[in-house]
Amino acid sequence: MKQLVWRLGAIMLLVALALGGCTAPVAPAASTGGADAPAAGGEPTKLSVIHYFSDTLGKEAMTKILDGFAAANPGITPVDNSAGHEDFKTQILVTLAGNNPPDLFSYWAGARTQFVVDGGRLAPIDQMWADNKLDEIIPAGIASGASTYSGAKYLIPLGYHYxxxxxxxxxxxxxxxxxxxxxxxxxxxxxxxxxxxxxxxxxxxxxxxxxxxxxxxxxxxxxxxxxxxxxxxxxxxxxxxxxxxxxxxxxxxxxxxxxxxxxxxxxxxxxxxxxxxxxxxxxxxxxxxxxxxxxxxxxxxxxxxxxxxxxxxxxxxxxxxxGPVDGFVMTAASAHKPESEKLLMYLLDPAVQAAWAQAQGALAPSMKVDASIYNEVMKKASDQVAGAEGFAFNYDLATxxxxxxxxxxxxxxxxxxxxxxxxxxxxxxxxxxxxxxx
Amino acid sequence: MVRTRRLWTGLFLSLPLTIYIVIVVAPLLVSFYYSLTDWNGFNPEYSFVGAENFLKIGRDPQFFGAIRNTVVWMVAAIFLPSLGGLAIALALNGRGFAGNIYKSLFFLPICLSLVVIGQVWIWMYHPDWGLVNTVLSGLGLDGLRQAWLANPQTALWSVIIAWSWQQMGLAMVIFLAGLTSVPKELTEAAEIDGANYWQSLRRVVIPLLGPATVVVIALAIINSLKSFDIVYVMTQGGPFHSSDTLAMFMYNESFKKYYMGYGSAIAVVLFLISLVLISFYFRQVRIMNEVYD
The missing domain is CATH 3.40.190.10 (Periplasmic binding protein-like II)
Known part of the structure; x- marks a missing residue:
């Protein structure tokens, strides 16, 4: 019995030491991200992007978008990681709560995004929205339903489904x-x-x-x-x-x-x-x-x-x-916000939206995308949404x-x-x- | 002399002990702490709710469903892989080259990850073209065809059987090792005394396999408590919790519903159950050692 007490005591002591020791190096690490943010030194800025387009079709289309962005912005290199839908739902929250969150990640508009906004993990993009007059690009219904949470704009829609x-x-x-x-x-x-x-x-x-x-x-x-x-x-x-x-x-x-x-x-x-x-x-x-x-x-x-x-x-x-809306959000912890916003804006490029819609069998949220990109079935789906009296998220995104x-x-x-x-x-x-x- | 020895022991132990504390003990204590909160695993804020999570366990029918399934799993784990492994070990012991080939075949599944095993069995259980239903049809037993993993009556057992299929190889190896320690003199003596195969098996060989049996059963119980990976791959605890084990239930509450506090409370209960069972195991091993020393 005495031995047991001694052992437990030793363990507690070591735990205290280990935990105390851990906190010291972590604190300064959090602020180092800012140092390499501008691409002044010629070193490209790495943007970390996590998304759930991990199947062959999705991955290919996403890689094309990110490559296109890198080519158009020589100072920025997006680095992406993907996981399947079901795994993504748990992984992303663990990642966000940890010490090394990504700059941007894909997410389903609706209650899931609200959940992350409530946790204070996302950066609002109202300034960017106003500067780029996004109200003229994103239809009001999607802007209010999919992009706005607790009164601020957070999500840039990449595609949606019907x-x-x-x-x-x-x-x-x-x-x-x-x-x-x-x-x-x-x-x-x-x-x-x-x-x-x-x-x-x-x-x-x-x-x-x-x-x-x-x-x-x-x-x-x-x-x-x-x-x-x-x-x-x-x-x-x-x-x-x-x-x-x-x-x-x-x-x-x-x-x-x-x-x-x-x-x-x-x-x-x-x-x-x-x-x-x-x-x-x-x-x-x-x-x-x-x-x-x-x-x-x-x-x-x-x-x-x-x-x-x-x-x-x-x-x-x-x-x-x-239907669901797929979009991208920027994390509050991102050390590369200006670069991240550049990527978000790139996602709204009509050519990018059109290519994505065609690759995924999705509909493009941007009003600048011409309906001629759709095949006859998708054209009909697009007309259905346009003619509907409202758009609702499916159950698991609505509650x-x-x-x-x-x-x-x-x-x-x-x-x-x-x-x-x-x-x-x-x-x-x-x-x-x-x-x-x- | 004793002092320097102690110093060295302490020194050598410090590294593994530190690692153990950081990756095992500390998270354990942290989950004890979270089990008293309503943390959702994500928000920086949370509040203390005292024993509320543990009270919730007491009135959660899904928790008792998971306990029941874990007990079923444990009982099945005690019998299925060990009896199967024992039978194979007895059949293949001392069969030379051909026997070794069969031993390797039965052992191979152990080398596969449970995720792979789960996927293979998902195909075998496929309702339209899976091996199980195809064989049943071939035997004229069309009435027994099932959507094995989608039917709440069969899902749990379907997963247990897939798991036991793998564990059987492990039990076989341990029993084979145990059989090598059975002295030839004893079985020969039994034979001279006129014992037939079954008698010598029952009265001589199996009693001497005692230590091996304890190891096999203890491993089965411990493995059944942490049964998660194969359930995750095959059913995710479904359909609607019918194949939930405690570990799966804990995962779903923590990471799908984001009730991290409640999930931690389940983890604490799972830990206490494991603690009791493992202490039984160590006591049994000690008694065994005393008998054989």
């Missing part, structure tokens, strides 16, 4: 569907026709949970409307409300009718895309990035795939488009991360066994109570 009902035109034609549904009743009728022809109407790959969210989002947006949804996302409405129950009821009707490919939770979104491409299923509710995936597999827009917007369900509910965890979990649970949806809603409301401290 979620729609993507389908295989050949499969639809074979089943005799030539007019795409514009109302809920027409959608159900089309699903019945397809099912009778032996084709699963809807593919869904909810293994990583998020692909299921678009169903919840659109059903809620088209019935309860965007205002109610915003309240639910902010914790001002309850998951047990009749509005949400009605959504789950509608969704359950679709599952019960056998419209979905079985075992949705076993598949990725790309599996679902393949099921539509090879005719096993007819449609999948997905974002426009699916066009990038299909183009990569040599599918032809218009002939091999197309989309229609999620149908209207109720009169008097505004038609709102849904705060811990809440999104609970909700995404519920969607996966629902796809496994929809009959117990009221239990799931009650559980999710418990999560909401905890998250929003209701």
């Amino acid at each position: 979620a729609g009902m993507f389908y295989n035109p050949k499969v639809m034609a074979e089943a005799g569907i030539t007019e795409m549904p514009t109302t809920w009743e027409e959608l159900i009728a089309a699903a019945d026709t397809l099912k009778a022809a032996g084709i699963a109407p809807f593919a869904l790959g909810s293994k990583n949970r998020w692909p299921a969210q678009f169903w919840f989002d659109y059903l809620l947006l088209r019935t309860a409307g965007p205002e109610y949804r915003a309240k639910l996302m902010a914790g001002e409405a309850a998951y047990t409300d009749p509005e949400v129950v009605a959504v789950m009821e509608k969704w359950k009707e679709l599952v019960d009718a056998g419209y979905f490919v079985a075992d949705a939770n076993a598949y990725d979104w790309t599996d679902a895309a393949d099921q539509v491409a090879n005719g096993k299923a007819a449609m999948t509710l997905m974002g426009t990035w699916i066009t990038g995936y299909w183009n990569g597999n040599e599918l032809q827009p218009g002939a091999d795939y197309d989309f229609f917007p999620f149908p209207a369900m109720q009169d008097g509910v505004p038609n709102v488009a849904l 705060t991360p811990p809440m999104a965890e609970g909700g995404l979990n519920m969607f996966a649970q629902f796809m496994n066994d929809p009959s117990k949806y009221s239990d799931y809603l009650a559980e999710t409301e418990n999560v909401a109570k905890e998250v929003f401290k209701k």
Whole structure:
């Protein structure tokens, strides 16, 4: 026993020494960044950039942008690092909280960016915004919804996506569907026709949970409307409300009718895309990035795939488009803010935005980009957003991360066994109570 | 003399001890500290909430789900890899060249990272073209076809089996080492006394494998407590927490929900559970050593 006390004491002492010793060299290190900031000495300034475009297509396109920037700005060398979406979500926060944050990083506009702004880790770009008259480049809707947090501008949008009902035109034609549904009743009728022809109407790959969210989002947006949804996302409405129950009821009707490919939770979104491409299923509710995936597999827009917007369900509910916005933000700790702003401005260059949109199957936020860069399907998506009465972020970007965890979990649970949806809603409301401290 | 010896011991120990303290003890104490806060792992500000995180553990059904899964995992870890490893070791012991080839084959999975193992088994479990479902169909057992990793009833066991497949190689090697220490005289004596294979196995060989068994089981228990990587790769604890282990649950709470304080509290509980089990292990090893010395 005595020995144990002695040992513990020794350990404590050493810990104190180790911790005390650590702090000394760290403090001055933080300020050294400023010394090499200007490229006066001929040494190029290194800009560290972290992003989540780690797949082949994304990486290639991002490398092209950064190379182009380096060529146009000889004094600045961007150095980039990337991680896959799921890993990025955890890594970036750890990196930001650590001692060596990057100068810039890519992020999803919405609640996730708000979370980082609340932590005081981002630098506002209002001055740059005003100096460059960005209000004339970035549409007001995106400027207020995606770039502005707590009253200040933070995010430069690089691309955005629109979620729609993507389908295989050949499969639809074979089943005799030539007019795409514009109302809920027409959608159900089309699903019945397809099912009778032996084709699963809807593919869904909810293994990583998020692909299921678009169903919840659109059903809620088209019935309860965007205002109610915003309240639910902010914790001002309850998951047990009749509005949400009605959504789950509608969704359950679709599952019960056998419209979905079985075992949705076993598949990725790309599996679902393949099921539509090879005719096993007819449609999948997905974002426009699916066009990038299909183009990569040599599918032809218009002939091999197309989309229609999620149908209207109720009169008097505004038609709102849904999707994520990808952008770049500058960290508060960046020692190279002027150079970082240069890169942010470069991302708004119409040629860069156009190249990015084409490589990713994304839409360009800049108003200076001409619609002629889009293929016919993306042109339609762009028109849909332009004609919509608003733009909403998808669920996991619209509500705060811990809440999104609970909700995404519920969607996966629902796809496994929809009959117990009221239990799931009650559980999710418990999560909401905890998250929003209701 | 004794003093200089002590000095040298201290000197040699200081470097590894410093490293150990910086990367093990200090983070441990820091997580004890954070377990009393509501830190989100990110914001510079946080406040003390006292025992609130530990009280929350007490009423969190997901925590008890994770405990249950960890216990299932532990029990499976005690039986599956050790029995499999023992059977293979007995079958291959003293089989010469061919035996060595088989031993290497069974040991190979240990050389692979669990991430690779997880990925390979994901393909084997694939609902459409995976090996498992294909074999079932080939045997005419179409009714048993499953989306193994997507079905909450089968997800946990599917991961455990993939993990056990790898661990079996480790158990085999330890048992093989144990078998070399079984004196030939004893098995020969049993044979002369008229014992058949099973009798000699049960009464002579297996009792002498005691120390090896303790090591195998202790390793299995410890490895099952830290089971994370393969779960992370294969299911991330899903579908909806049905394959959550304590370590996975801790990760999800800390890094997906950003409840770092709560995650730290779970880590503290996991640490205490490990502490109890490991102290049992060391006691057992000490008793064993006393018996054999």
